[in-house]
Amino acid sequence: MPTLRPGTVRRYAVGTASIAATALLWQWAVTGPLADKPFATVPEILGKLRDFAGDPLFWSSLGETFRVAAIGLAISVVLGVAAGLLVGQSDLAYRSTRVLVEFLKPIPPIVILPLLVLVLGPTGDMGIFLVAFGGVFPLITQTAHGVHDVDPVAAETARSFRLTRWQRIRTLVAPTALPFVATGVRISANAALVIALVSEIIGGAPGLGKDLVLAQTTGDYPAIYALVVTFGVLGVLINSALAAVERRALFWHSSVRSEVTA
């Protein structure tokens, strides 16, 4: 557990003060020079957030966005790790798929969104497909990279001890590849929420993103900003949750150890 050092206390104090100052500055700007522009005041936004908290529709939208992101991510993890293990262990598979993967990887999922909307309609399934497509490539390359990273001496040792394929995967490949897979999962999980929201904002699937577009078209400014604040909070929560899980599961790995001591 991190101890509260004076530096940490100071950092939190400065951080809180600056958030408060930003809120004050925003309030001054939107009541003064920007009063006729499409903004909402801080009390309006906070009031809207309070309304959201008691609004079952908000929670069902949030649940839908989460469902789409989570299922899409799960699919991309299963497919990506399986494909990554295959590609990482066989030179033939690696070379055969390299061009295809390297070509598809930098193409963002938003590119195929029109096709998916055409085939699947503005539905949660469309969002799940989009999230899975966006998440699978980082996982393939990270897993394959991790498998490649197996220490050659350890691999030789495993061979001379005649470990079976399954034993080799369990005791040698998995521990080596796991930190790389974890990085891949973190990249894909960060992307999952964003892609789910994209499928809703642009693809019209139900969820918080669609609520945002509705708020924009009806001119409900407090709702727009309250939703954007919600997205930011969700993103920060997911980031810190993932970092915590990673620290706990991989406490033995040097990349995590050095992070803790620094």
Next chain:
Amino acid sequence: MTRRLSLVALELWLPVVVLLGWWLWSAGAAEPFFPPLQEILTRFREMWLFEQFVSDVLPSLRNMAVGFGIASVVGIAVGLVLARVRLLREAFEPLMHFVRATPGVALVPIFILLLGFGPSMKISIIATAAVFPTIIATMDGVRSADPVLLDISRAYQLNRRQRVTKVLLPSAGPQIFAGLQVSLQVAFVVMIASEMLGSTEGIGALTLLAQQSFAVTDMWSGIVLLGLLGYLVNLLFLLARGRVLHWYDGARKAAKE
């Protein structure tokens, strides 16, 4: 020579099979959403080479280039300042992580309300969404500069400008470029999103409009163009990165061997 040829064959057989398979399958299948690849390529040539090149492709690319350019310059400058001034860093870090966690696409509706549907809206939202990865990467890179290097530059009495351009920025270079690459991807996505949400100009707008009017082949040709651009933009970036960071890549390679 034969070894090299067989390596090339090994790398290319699957993409060729996939393309051929797509071509043959789509030529025979009467699937309404999957028109023959041959038709897609014909429409691709008609639309983008070069009828709508000036009216739609160029504005899209210009918006992205300008937005990404602004994000790079501002991102590196702000990241550098935040890394060097502790009070500013502590004040802005929580806010910045919050804004970075907010998807750029979600800010597009707000920018449309503020600035309308024109290029100024698109450039502003691209620059705003793309700036944060570069800020954070630059900040981390500059902060993790080797302390010995800083001591030496002090011992040699480098002035502030020399310290920044000769020591801090180069040593943070690899991280800065990692941040820039994320920024570029964000810029590309937000470019498309800013066109898809209610605009009538640009590759993204044409692709989505084609989908909504069931002009399936036009939509496919838009998807193919966006896919190619996504790949090429990243490739160009990696080439530029390789040129600037060749010293770093060389040093790493030497260290590995």
